Amino acid sequence: xxxxxxxxxxxxxKFSWHGATxxxxxxxxxxxxxxxxQVPTGxxxxxxxxxxxxxxxIAQGKMIFxxxxxxxxxxxxxxxxxxxxxxxxxxxxxxxxxxxxxGGVIGSGMPNFSYLGEDKIWDVVDYVGTLGQATGAAATGDxxxxxxxxxxxxxxxxxxxxxxxxxxGPDLSDIGSERSASFLRDELLNxxxxxxxxxxxxxxxxxxxxxxxxRVTLANGxxxxxxxxxxxxxxxxxRDAHGNIISVDKLKARSIEELPNExxxxxxxGKLSEAQLNDVVAYLASLEVRx
Ligand code: HEC
Ligand code: HEC
Numbered sequence: 001x002x003x004x005x006x007x008x009x010x011x012x013x014k015f016s017w018h019g020a021t022x023x024x025x026x027x028x029x030x031x032x033x034x035x036x037x038q039v040p041t042g043x044x045x046x047x048x049x050x051x052x053x054x055x056x057x058i059a060q061g062k063m064i065f066x067x068x069x070x071x072x073x074x075x076x077x078x079x080x081x082x083x084x085x086x087x088x089x090x091x092x093x094x095x096x097x098x099x100x101x102x103g104g105v106i107g108s109g110m111p112n113f114s115y116l117g118e119d120k121i122w123d124v125v126d127y128v129g130t131l132g133q134a135t136g137a138a139a140t141g142d143x144x145x146x147x148x149x150x151x152x153x154x155x156x157x158x159x160x161x162x163x164x165x166x167x168x169g170p171d172l173s174d175i176g177s178e179r180s181a182s183f184l185r186d187e188l189l190n191x192x193x194x195x196x197x198x199x200x201x202x203x204x205x206x207x208x209x210x211x212x213x214x215r216v217t218l219a220n221g222x223x224x225x226x227x228x229x230x231x232x233x234x235x236x237x238x239r240d241a242h243g244n245i246i247s248v249d250k251l252k253a254r255s256i257e258e259l260p261n262e263x264x265x266x267x268x269x270g271k272l273s274e275a276q277l278n279d280v281v282a283y284l285a286s287l288e289v290r291x
Pocket of ligand 2: 153156159168264265266268284
């Protein structure tokens with residue numbers, strides 16, 4: 001009798017194990033399509049309200065930002081492959097920032113960081129709120145005078161704004177929302193130094209790979225310098241300073257070297273006065289497309 005009872009107990013135990021597995025399998029099957037539909041889209045699921053920022057949360061957020069975000073947004077948030085986010089806390093608010101960090105931006109270079117979890121996302125939000133508060137981050141010049149200096153300095157021969165201008169350099173129609181004032185100033189003084197590598201990043205910057213400069217010594221000893229327009233295993237097409245396309249047979253070239261810090265853009269150091277420089281930066285910073 002004892003044995004029978006024991007046998008029965010074992011039966012029950014085994015049965016419920018199977019039952020549990022079955023229930024789990026059903027739950028999994030039922031929720032799998034649902035889980036797939038739950039890929040972050042920018043609208044975070046319910047989460048706790050923004051805890052007040054503290055020096056600790058900001059310090060924590062800085063560590064995460066430096067290790068995770070700075071590669072695309074720049075150490076000061078002023079923009080690199082990703083846009084300038086120094087003003088993001090102001091325009092998006094903490095809740096908007098939380099959603100953006102949690103869900104990323106589908107179809108862009110902005111990944112989703114839902115894996116960080118609520119606490120760490122709030123820490124990053126607190127740190128992003130402090131970006132750009134350093135002195136000198138804001139553009140102080142006169143945008144109207146800057147526009148005149150832009151027009152008289154030949155910038156438009158290489159750059160387009162709202163569809164007008166050249167195409168040897170990147171389009172600047174949206175540059176104010178992509179770059180901080182300090183980045184823009186540095187670009188005018190040291191072009192090429194901050195060249196984003198173009199991947200992954202803003203869709204509008206995907207063409208940045210095309211601004212990489214190369215110097216090629218051809219078989220006959222001639223030297224050609226240009227930006228890389230196209231490349232395959234056997235050939236490299238460069239565009240020189242005059243817009244001519246030079247096709248290089250890679251197997252025959254004596255040497256091909258990349259010039260990481262060079263750009264066709266001339267430096268405006270000493271060519272624009274300090275006041276003009278501030279004005280041009282203010283003009284560029286004002287070029288924003290509302291997103
Ligand atoms: C791999 C590159 C990359 C990384 C890493 C990255 N971002 Fe982004 N981020 C982008 C790009 C590209 C966009 C622009 C997306 C768009 O709207 O097209 C963006 C957009 C944003 C925006 C919205 C800006 C606006 O004005 O719309 C915020 C805020 C932001 N990122 C914060 C962060 C934070 C915080 C981190 C780190 C946790 C981070 N990003 C990591 C590339 C990146
Ligand atoms: C001869 C062509 C040329 C001229 C003239 C020129 N640029 Fe550029 N510019 C470029 C190229 C090429 C790049 C991309 C490579 C780099 O970052 O240096 C660039 C990059 C930039 C960038 C950075 C864009 C970004 O997304 O980071 C800014 C801002 C800029 N130029 C502004 C100006 C202004 C303002 C002037 C005039 C005062 C000017 N440029 C004159 C060719 C030019």
